[in-house]
Amino acid sequence: MGKHLVLQTDFGTCDGAVSAMYGVALSVDSNLNIFDLTHEIPQYNIWEGSYRLYQTVSYWPEGTVFVSVVDPGVGSNRLSIVVKTADNHYIVTPDNGTITHIKQRIGVIEAREIDENVNRLPNSGESYTFHGRDVYAYTGARLASGVISFEEVGPAINVEQLVELSVPEAAITGDVITGTVDILDVRFGNLWTNVSRQLFESAGITYGDSLEVTIANNTRQVYKNIMTFGRFFSDTHLGEPLLYVNSLDNLGVAINQGSFAKAYHISTGANWKISIRKIPKIIYNR
Structure with a gap:
């Protein structure tokens, strides 16, 4: 697995949120190559987050790990997941529809729920509103750097039960x-x-x-x-x-x-x- 980590959020770059994600990832492995897909997804726009992944993922080397955080339900009972695509990329994201376009147009072959007992930034257990930093950037960095395997992300879940947005056909x-x-x-x-x-x-x-x-x-x-x-x-x-x-x-x-x-x-x-x-x-x- 290559040491490429690509970040996408709706956070913007006017404050320290994205920088904090970088810091967490580099604390896992200072040799990680971290890139930005975009941090200008319109706020809460899961559809656009899903589409930008589809627009981009296939052009990256196999094994690249993407972290996508457009998460209006942060802290709720929605799952945190990592999926493996049919062309051998990994996406770390909330299970809220973000993988819709990837699943329908590229294919998702495996999915796992993030086990936060293992894959969560140490000493962040009382924080419920910044999973982009505490869960997704941390897990994505561990996966991209080889600290954990895909199987060590957490328990397998049924790909067919992942949340999908409605996508009309032309x-x-x-x-x-x-x-x-x-x-x-x-x-x-x-x-x-x-x-x-x-x-x-x-x-x-x-x-x-x-x-x-x-x-x-x-x-x-x-x-x-x-x-x-x-x-x-x-x-x-x-x-x-x-x-x-x-x-x-x-x-x-x-x-x-x-x-x-x-x-x-x-x-x-x-x-x-x-x-x-x-x-x-x-x-x-x-």
């Missing part, structure tokens, strides 16, 4: 493709959907086609317009919208050099629906 009904806005390309404000390139192309859509795109939050429509399916952002004029294939091979929605999310106040998750319909090309008589 589909084609007649001439309409439907899906969800799963996540934002945050810095640029692009929308990343769950509509795969393969599903999109199976509807007979090719680059350059014009499409009617509708976005709704539950039943409230927030956007409807015509846009082009382009290979590159430069396939449209500055400020124009387009559909494109993102780095996860799914459909994205963007404004060329603008933020689509900010322009139309669009967020993410299972309640944010997108529908796409191909429209005939308009041929003007000369």
Whole structure:
């Protein structure tokens, strides 16, 4: 197992919480390589924590240990777990849905409940609100450094009983493709959907086609317009919208050099629906 430990939280970096996790991990093994996935998950947003893991985990070496702490139920009776993925990575996290996208799209082959009698920072037993430091960073560091094996994390639990969030599937009904806005390309404000390139192309859509795109939050429509399916952002004029294939091979929605999310106040998750319909090309008589 490599000595790579990757941390993700909704803590931000404006105080000492993340630094404390680093300190605990390095106290276990000063030779650990510790990296940040992100600490800017929106507060309590388990869905986004789940998706960012899916976006990232597969690109790391086998044996890498991820600690993900988006934990609105900290101190409650929710379980603390470590899962082993189908591509041989480990995720240390609350059992609150954080492993949803990994389980459904990569696969989880084993899961164990953290035995806090063994895998908890010494002298922290009366603290109930910082499991990211006391349980997850500590256990993750012990696992990544080889102080404990996966089997020594704690008792095995049934993978099928892990908590999962609702994840709607993209589909084609007649001439309409439907899906969800799963996540934002945050810095640029692009929308990343769950509509795969393969599903999109199976509807007979090719680059350059014009499409009617509708976005709704539950039943409230927030956007409807015509846009082009382009290979590159430069396939449209500055400020124009387009559909494109993102780095996860799914459909994205963007404004060329603008933020689509900010322009139309669009967020993410299972309640944010997108529908796409191909429209005939308009041929003007000369």
